[in-house]
Amino acid sequence: xxxxxxxxxxxxxxxxxxxxxxxxxxxxxxxxxxxxxxxxxxxxxxxxxxxxxxxxxxxxxxxxxxxxxxxxxxxxxxxxxxxxxxxxxxxxxxxxxxxxxxxxxxxxxxxxxxxxxxxxxxxxxxxxxxxxxxxxxxxxxxxxxxxxxxxxxxxxxxxxxxxxxxxxxxxxxxxxxxxxxxxxxxxxxxxxxxxxxxxxxxxxxxxxxxxxxxxxxxxxxxxxxxxxxx
Numbered sequence: 001x002x003x004x005x006x007x008x009x010x011x012x013x014x015x016x017x018x019x020x021x022x023x024x025x026x027x028x029x030x031x032x033x034x035x036x037x038x039x040x041x042x043x044x045x046x047x048x049x050x051x052x053x054x055x056x057x058x059x060x061x062x063x064x065x066x067x068x069x070x071x072x073x074x075x076x077x078x079x080x081x082x083x084x085x086x087x088x089x090x091x092x093x094x095x096x097x098x099x100x101x102x103x104x105x106x107x108x109x110x111x112x113x114x115x116x117x118x119x120x121x122x123x124x125x126x127x128x129x130x131x132x133x134x135x136x137x138x139x140x141x142x143x144x145x146x147x148x149x150x151x152x153x154x155x156x157x158x159x160x161x162x163x164x165x166x167x168x169x170x171x172x173x174x175x176x177x178x179x180x181x182x183x184x185x186x187x188x189x190x191x192x193x194x195x196x197x198x199x200x201x202x203x204x205x206x207x208x209x210x211x212x213x214x215x216x217x218x219x220x221x222x223x224x225x226x227x228x229x230x
Contacts, residue, residue, distance in 0.1 A: 002137045003164055005157050008144035009106035019136055020115040022127055024156040025143035026201050027185045028081050029103020030120040032066065033211050033218055035083035040092035043217035046107045047099040050074055056097045064091060067099040071188075074099065084196045095217075102150075106143035107213070113139075116213035117221065119160050121180070121201045126208040128163035130221055151183040152201075159204065177202050 006012050012021065024030055036044050041064075047053040050067060054076045057065045065077040066086065079086045081100055098104060110116050114136060119127040131138045140160050142153035155176045162168035162176075180186055186198045200206075212221035 001135055003131065003161065004139045005161055006139050006141040007149045007154060008147060009109045009141055010147055012110060012139060012141055016113040016139065019113055020131060020134055020138040021110040021113040022117045022119040022140050023106045023110055023143055024119045024141060024153050025103035025106060026120050026152040026156040026180065028197060029100040030118045031122055031201055032081035032083055033098060033118045034120055034123050034207060034209050036091060036096050037211055037220050038207055038209050041096045042093050043219050044096045044098055045217045046104040047097055048105055048108045050099050053097045053099045060095050063095045063097060065097050068101060070101055082194065082197050083200060102143045102145050110141065118211040118218060119156065121156050121159055121204050122206045123210055124159040125163045125205045126210050127160050130210050131164060133223060152180045152185055155179040
């Protein structure tokens, strides 16, 4: 089995029906999906279209909608995809719909793969272990921003790969942290007073939750490999 890295979703090969794809959007779609499941959401359904997400919200009276457009809140949505902001929300056993500018678009592009997973810095080691237990090729995909590579997403991909290849040392950890901390999105979030979101993704491997797409919704994957925890 080979593991490939992809610097932006647009570079993902057309045919991935026999492969696994891990979509990495560190700030903040991937991290948000992981956090939503960790907070007890029944499932997380990704949307590309905001109106489709709103319709989902109308169809499920207990649904929670999480979304943004170019960093701004979306009308009719309950929460923005910032884990520190929704940590106190009541999500237990509730269906969640999520729509983001880049992350859910990348997930949609990857949706034909045999296995679609969400990765971030917070679950990188668990993602690596999950891939080690599978017998097909895998693509670690940095979502990017509307076709442009994003430093923090590339760093997240590098962290998963380093875990997978058992080559993560102190120097590489420091380099990955610096790449994220100095990325334009991280700097922007700190300027907005949201530095806690950046600090959270710099706390590598804080969860073992690996979201996997099943029947159009993300649920925690239960097929993790027996490899030891990183």
